[in-house]
Amino acid sequence: MGTVAILGAGVMGETLLSGLIRSGRSADELIVTARRPERAEQLTDRYAVRAMSNVEAAQAADTLVLVVKPQDMGGLVEEIRGHVTAGNLVVSLAAGIPTQYLESRLPDGVAVVRVMPNTPALVDQGMAAVSPGRSADAAHLEEAAELLRSCGRVVQVAEKHQDAVTAISGSGPAYIFYVVEAMIEAGVVLGLPRPTATELVVQTLFGAATMMRETGQHPTVLREQVTSPGGTTAAALRQLDDHKVRAAFITAMEAAATRSHELASGND
């Protein structure tokens, strides 16, 4: 696969970097770039990878992984465009940025793959969706997928679905953490010590997720198994329905997808 440069190694870039290292990729084949020298130093200390400027990284690497915020993408591409050639693969992890945005700013024929990852990649449980741009062939797509497979699962989707993917699995961990926070607060309201409430909620989430994965049963079936007629769960679910929690989730994810779409036009 050659040398991989992670341009803009913040939260998501470091997550991918650590996954590549854990999966056995040699630090010699990995380059990072950062805006702040202290961040670059932190990464070189932690992972023994090389840090360089964006231009140097574009010149040195075969695969360029762009992980800056969507709002910073224009500036980054402008900086490296003169140093990217048709031999490079460009992989973008940015929300909302279409492959066409990058293709139109890079030299003709450069292969671009758009990816939407998520942060559980930090513990090798990531979920990433990949979509090829105009000049990306099956080998390019596989190369991008292999990068992400180092830290989780990978699916291919049509690029038109990437805003939806962003809303569901890209932002998804944040919704789950939000629900966990709310359940912990509920435990505290009910008089449980905070550490006990936290242990109960985190293990319940882990158990429920493992059950879905291992039984393959639909969540509706699993929910019904917990819900005794006239029991405690039915009383709680009735409140969630009365407060339109399901509708709120759908509306929230529609908002995320809309925002992903807006990011393409550089809206701050």
Ligand SMILES: NC(=O)C1=CN([C@@H]2O[C@H](COP(=O)(O)OP(=O)(O)OC[C@H]3O[C@@H](n4cnc5c(N)ncnc54)[C@H](OP(=O)(O)O)[C@@H]3O)[C@@H](O)[C@H]2O)C=CC1
């Ligand atoms: N966090 C997440 O859960 C997910 C994020 N993404 C996408 O990943 C991308 C990065 O997000 P995230 O990691 O959270 O953001 P971060 O702000 O943590 O990381 C971006 C990094 O890029 C640096 N940077 C900005 N401009 C440049 C530049 N010109 N050259 C070099 N480095 C630069 C920033 O520096 P500085 O620290 O100085 O600001 C920062 O360290 C976004 O496009 C986002 O949409 C996708 C899926 C999930």
Ligand SMILES: O=C(O)[C@@H]1CCC=N1
């Ligand atoms: O909030 C964001 O915009 C990024 C994209 C998906 C997760 N975090």
